[in-house]
Amino acid sequence: MYLASLLPRLLVLSLCVLSVAAQAQQKLKWAHVYEASEPYHTESVWAAEEIKKRSNGKFNIQVFPASSLGKETDLNQGLMLGSVDIMIGGPSFAARTYPRFGIAYYPFIFRDGDHLLAYAKSSLFQEMVTEFRQKTGIQVTAYTYYGARHTTANKTFKQCAEVKGLKIRVPDAPAYTATWQACGANPTPIAFAEVYLALQNGTVDAQENPLTTIEAKKFFEVQKSIMLTGHIVDGLITMVAPHVWGSLSPAEQKMFGEVMQEAAARASTKIKKRELELIDFFKKKGLTVAEVNRKSFQDSVLKNKPVESMKLQRADYDRIQAVK
Numbered sequence: 663m664y665l666a667s668l669l670p671r672l673l674v675l676s677l678c679v680l681s682v683a684a685q686a687q688q689k690l691k692w693a694h695v696y697e698a699s700e701p702y703h704t705e706s707v708w709a710a711e712e713i714k715k716r717s718n719g720k721f722n723i724q725v726f727p728a729s730s731l732g733k734e735t736d737l738n739q740g741l742m743l744g745s746v747d748i749m750i751g752g753p754s755f756a757a758r759t760y761p762r763f764g765i766a767y768y769p770f771i772f773r774d775g776d777h778l779l780a781y782a783k784s785s786l787f788q789e790m791v792t793e794f795r796q797k798t799g800i801q802v803t804a805y806t807y808y809g810a811r812h813t814t815a816n817k818t819f820k821q822c823a824e825v826k827g828l829k830i831r832v833p834d835a836p837a838y839t840a841t842w843q844a845c846g847a848n849p850t851p852i853a854f855a856e857v858y859l860a861l862q863n864g865t866v867d868a869q870e871n872p873l874t875t876i877e878a879k880k881f882f883e884v885q886k887s888i889m890l891t892g893h894i895v896d897g898l899i900t901m902v903a904p905h906v907w908g909s910l911s912p913a914e915q916k917m918f919g920e921v922m923q924e925a926a927a928r929a930s931t932k933i934k935k936r937e938l939e940l941i942d943f944f945k946k947k948g949l950t951v952a953e954v955n956r957k958s959f960q961d962s963v964l965k966n967k968p969v970e971s972m973k974l975q976r977a978d979y980d981r982i983q984a985v986k
Contacts (some may be wrong), residue, residue, distance in 0.1 A: 688758060690723045690747040690906060692855035693731040695742070701929035702750055702806065702898060703727045709845045709925035716917055723748070726822065736834070741800055741903040748906070750898050751808065754837070755792060760794045765978045767837035769844075770960035772895035775807040775934055777985065782897070786981045798935040799904025804926035806900070807933050809872030816867060818950050822958040829869040831857055837973055838870075841893045844966035860883060865881060873940040889948040893959060 692710060696702040703725065710723035731737060731746060738755045740746030757764035763858035764770065772778045777851040781787055782805030791802045819825050832838040834851035842849040852860050860866045869881060870893070876882055900922045910918065945951055967981045 663805065686920075687719060688721050691726060691731065691745075691751075691974065692723050692869050693737050693746050694700065694750040695728040695729045695737070696727060696750075696803060698727045699900075701932040705806075705925040705929040705932075706750060708928070709921050712921045712925075713918065716921065717914070722903075742798070742902060743903050744903065747903050750900050751866045753897070753899050754835075755803075756794065756899065756901070760790070760797055761973065762978060763794070764837070764972075765974050765982065766897065767894060768972065768974055768979065769837070769893045769963045769967070770956060771842045771979060771982055772890065774866040775810065775895060775930070778897050779805065779807060779930060780985050781982055783877040784981075784985050785842075786978065786985070795907075799908065801902045801904075801907040801915075802899050803902055804900040804922040806898045806926040807930035808898050809874055809933055809937060810890075811870050811872055811894040811896060812876070813870045813889045813890065813891045813893075814861075814876060814881050814887065818887040818952050819889060820952060820954045822955075822962045828868055829866045830872060831860060831866040831888070837894065840972065841891075841963055844962040845959060850912055853947050857881065858884065868915040873937050873944075877940055877943065881949055882944055882949055887952060888944055889952050889954050891954055891959065894957065902911050 681752050694702055694706065698704075699885050706725045713721050713723060725832055732740065734751050734755055735752060737746050737749045741749060753763040753766055757767075760813070766781070772781065787805070796800050813830070815828065815830075819828075820846040825842065828842070828847040830847050832842060832849045832851045833854075839849040839851075850866050852866065857866075857869055858879060858881060861869060861881060868885070870880070870891070871881070871955055873888075877890065882888070901920065907915065941951055969976050
């Protein structure tokens, strides 16, 4: 009789415990615009599972790839509106709200990917992260290496002066046109989806993109040379929305940061490895892969497109150059 009367109470107690646990679990949306096969996605999925594990199931994070929750502009807005909880994206979008982030797109400011990642750990970047959070409430937790932008063309060049008159497709933004304007080329904005055809039919002579994009979009099929200009070394930042970051305990904030930084480091290592593999891949396809005199380009940019002309701070430029 005692057991019979106890069972209903135990059942009610179990249901209450399950209900509390269900209420305590926080479901979060992590979004980005990259493909599910790319390291930005696979390492985000790893981070989501790791956060769930380290929080004993408190945080249940679903990762949405390939613009499934919107374009990058939409996702950045979603962080403020509360429709997106976490995202990975280019700092150029965050720079629209906080212009100091834009210094990372000044041509030749980074020597290579390792320099960019050193900048991500610098006191300068942490200063920017703090100011950005104070302004927006968004917490930047990690920086991932995206790739160096290199140049393809039907002729090989090694000096800034040799690109004079070159008709090169670029994205329609000052950071991407600066190098080519400084060297006397003819930067030509063309929609990304139309670049292959424009190269094939000679509408433009050249284009610039990371090696991974040159492979994915098969630009190597309609170009003869790749010049390792590395004029912009690109990265992605991981951002946590204000409504999420503000709700986390200090211990949870620390855990989120550590996991996201580890995910970024893992993705960065994979991207750098793939870039090296692609140099051999392109050579085997019969393309000329050439080093260039980067200083000739950088000097021309500094002279003809100075930092201040792009509404950036010279002090930030100098501090990045000093980062080792």
